[in-house]
Amino acid sequence: MPAWRKAGKLTIECVQCLVERVKLDIPTIVVDLRSVYEAKKGHIPGAVSIPITELSAAYEKFPKDKKAPIVLYSYDTKSAIQAFEIISVWGGFTHITVLEGGFEEWKKINGKIATGDMPNRIIWEPRPRPGEISIEEFKAIAERKPADKFILDVRDTEEAENGMLIGAKNIPTQDVPKRFVEIPKDKEIIVHCLTGVRAELAFHALKDAGYKTRFLNAIIKVDPTGRYEITKE
Amino acid sequence: MKRFSSTMISLVVALGLFALTGSLAMAQAPKPKILKPCSQCHAPDEKILRGMLGGISQKAETFSVNTGAIWTVKFDDSTKLAGWPPPVGKLPKDKEIAIKFVERNGEIYAESISVKQPARLPEDKVVNTDFVAERVEKGDALIIDSRPAVRFYEGAIPGAINIYDADFDKHIDKLPKDKNKLLVFYCAGPT
Numbered sequence A: 001m002p003a004w005r006k007a008g009k010l011t012i013e014c015v016q017c018l019v020e021r022v023k024l025d026i027p028t029i030v031v032d033l034r035s036v037y038e039a040k041k042g043h044i045p046g047a048v049s050i051p052i053t054e055l056s057a058a059y060e061k062f063p064k065d066k067k068a069p070i071v072l073y074s075y076d077t078k079s080a081i082q083a084f085e086i087i088s089v090w091g092g093f094t095h096i097t098v099l100e101g102g103f104e105e106w107k108k109i110n111g112k113i114a115t116g117d118m119p120n121r122i123i124w125e126p127r128p129r130p131g132e133i134s135i136e137e138f139k140a141i142a143e144r145k146p147a148d149k150f151i152l153d154v155r156d157t158e159e160a161e162n163g164m165l166i167g168a169k170n171i172p173t174q175d176v177p178k179r180f181v182e183i184p185k186d187k188e189i190i191v192h193c194l195t196g197v198r199a200e201l202a203f204h205a206l207k208d209a210g211y212k213t214r215f216l217n218a219i220i221k222v223d224p225t226g227r228y229e230i231t232k233e
Numbered sequence B: 001m002k003r004f005s006s007t008m009i010s011l012v013v014a015l016g017l018f019a020l021t022g023s024l025a026m027a028q029a030p031k032p033k034i035l036k037p038c039s040q041c042h043a044p045d046e047k048i049l050r051g052m053l054g055g056i057s058q059k060a061e062t063f064s065v066n067t068g069a070i071w072t073v074k075f076d077d078s079t080k081l082a083g084w085p086p087p088v089g090k091l092p093k094d095k096e097i098a099i100k101f102v103e104r105n106g107e108i109y110a111e112s113i114s115v116k117q118p119a120r121l122p123e124d125k126v127v128n129t130d131f132v133a134e135r136v137e138k139g140d141a142l143i144i145d146s147r148p149a150v151r152f153y154e155g156a157i158p159g160a161i162n163i164y165d166a167d168f169d170k171h172i173d174k175l176p177k178d179k180n181k182l183l184v185f186y187c188a189g190p191t
Helices: A002-006 A015-023 A036-041 A077-090 A102-108 A135-144 A157-161 A173-182 A197-208 B002-027 B036-040 B129-138 B165-174
Strands: A029-032 A070-073 A096-099 A149-153 A188-192 A213-216 A219-222 A228-231 B048-057 B062-066 B070-074 B080-082 B096-104 B107-115 B141-145 B182-186
Touching (some): A070 A102, A077 A096, A077 A102, A096 A102, A135 A188, A135 A228, A173 A197, A173 B165, A197 A213, B048 B070
Parallel strands (some): A149 A188, B070 B107, B141 B182
Antiparallel strands (some): A219 A228, B096 B107
16 A cells, blocks of 8 residues: 555545445545536535645645645545646655545435535644544653553464563453453553554554543554564654 | 683582572473464474574574573584574574574583564565555455554544454455455554
8 A cells, every 4th residue: 555655546435435444533635526516505524725726726735744634525436536636746645545435425314414614724733543542641651651541452372472571461452352351441451552553453442342442643662572663753 | 711610610510509509499380492472383392492583692602592581602603594694693683583492501502593584575565655546546356454443543544444453353344245356454563
């Protein structure tokens, strides 16, 4: 996927994917490419209005952060792909996707619709993903091991055998829901894996089961003695 | 003479330790010679240690290796090295290595060390983004996104279906009946 994005090739997402993404509160910018008139009559809540007819001159309305997660939609897939191509020419944006089926498909699945005025430029502040713990706080917990925190390592057993944080418990991501009994209910569960991807999955599983939990969204390498190194992409 | 005396001392210390912990040690399982992940591909061998390289002391000509337990191994100029440019003292930490060893005076000497080479897929099984783009265009392959669903929600290769790697076995039914159909898998690198 990173190579695909870097090559500037088209990525798309399904309407249901966008619903899930919003439900999980994952930072997302939604751009409505239809005319302002049409968009005001009904659009995806929170969408920014940038009509495709004005897109070529709208570079300034896009964020400086090239990793900003942007979803483009129009009436259908085809016209949003044209917009994707215009933006590709600018170069650099790596997290732009096209909403498959566009607004028509959104209506079909009964996606939420807002009406009225919309912002006409993107305002983007990168923010942590829901449940993300700062690297500093994670380190402090790993060092001091406070009694009210529980570090859960959700890497595969084979990976954990090559080195784990001292005091952490290993339960591979896919086994977490089967092994809730081993995870204390009265502590905050701090989850980590190797890159943050699996930790985020386990975070959601734990949260849905009623746990107080956060996860480390960074690369962490642990050596056989328990020493570790954390880096952020 | 000096060497002899130090050997004597360590022998005495070892005997003392044995007297203290002998009964306990005998009740325990022997130290593993192979690290679990290595055993997926390699059979255990009494004369070979397989594990991760720890610290190296060039002066003392020893290094440690983690096989699930920590072993201290001696080496010298006659230790052969395969899969990495010499000298042994410059091997990077955390390399996965196999050590063919002999025991001398209760110490472990490395006769040869071989360094694990990075796993490589056969070249004819790897495709590039242009190839995949062409499959998307023609619709003549099933593209499978192996990332967790949360990542799939954030955009995927057009037409791809999402089967998270860890759940793959449970979703075999999503694969085409026609076993000749080309399957293209992708993920996001390490997770």
